[in-house]
Amino acid sequence: MAVDALDTRILRLLLEQPRTSVREYARLLGVARGTLQARLDRLERDGVITVAGPRVSPAALGHPVLAFVRIEVTQGRLDDVGEALAAVPEIIEALSITGGGDLLTRVAARDNAHLEDVIQRLIQLPGVVRTRTEIALRERVPYRVLPLVEAVGRSAAARRPERPGGRTGDAGGGKRAAG
Incomplete structure (x- = not known):
């Protein structure tokens, strides 16, 4: 599944601030709540994010x-x-x-x-x-996916073709409807 810059920003927020509301995520990202919800629904439908409970420490x-x-x-x-x-x-x-x-x-x-x-x-x-x-003696790198998310986002941005006028594809910061 291809992710774009907005998807990457959404995933970063979900990982860094997992207990924040959708409304607050939309505010932080500068996008409409409906746009954010559509993106979250697509990311979940495509299996990029999964709904899970809290991470419990054995x-x-x-x-x-x-x-x-x-x-x-x-x-x-x-x-x-x-x-x-x-x-x-x-x-x-x-x-x-x-x-x-x-x-x-x-x-x-x-x-x-x-x-x-x-x-x-x-x-x-x-x-x-x-x-x-x-x-296992000691945890050296705790479970994480944020570095991978960021690398995938950078890779997707690098592959995005340039549009007329010198702009690349959607930077993800606008308030247009998700599609």
Whole structure:
């Protein structure tokens, strides 16, 4: 999905000020509320933004140990194991991967002993061949997408053809209707 300068500005505000109202976003961006709402609807419809609840810290919930567990699965059992992982509350994310293993899970645990208990539970799941665990020591770059959003916006602006009169496509600051 192509984003333009206004989309980039909208995404930046959503990421930097997630609890602001649509009316305030429109004011800050200098666009009509209807224009902003149309853009938000399109960004959501296209899957650029998703509606989600607050980001909860497992560490603040008493689960400060973060580990990544790679799981090797018996051929043909990937879906079964994936479904079984959903029943393990300490698994906060699971992804199918290439390379060493079939699944990569993000696991939150109270301590190392609890992590071992979770791993033992995973090993007992039908279809799991073996696991490999790596414990995160310190977060160096927190989850973020703003640098990516800005790079995509710059790339889109650079690709925009010049219009007659020396102007490039919509800079996104005007109050015209979204289309």
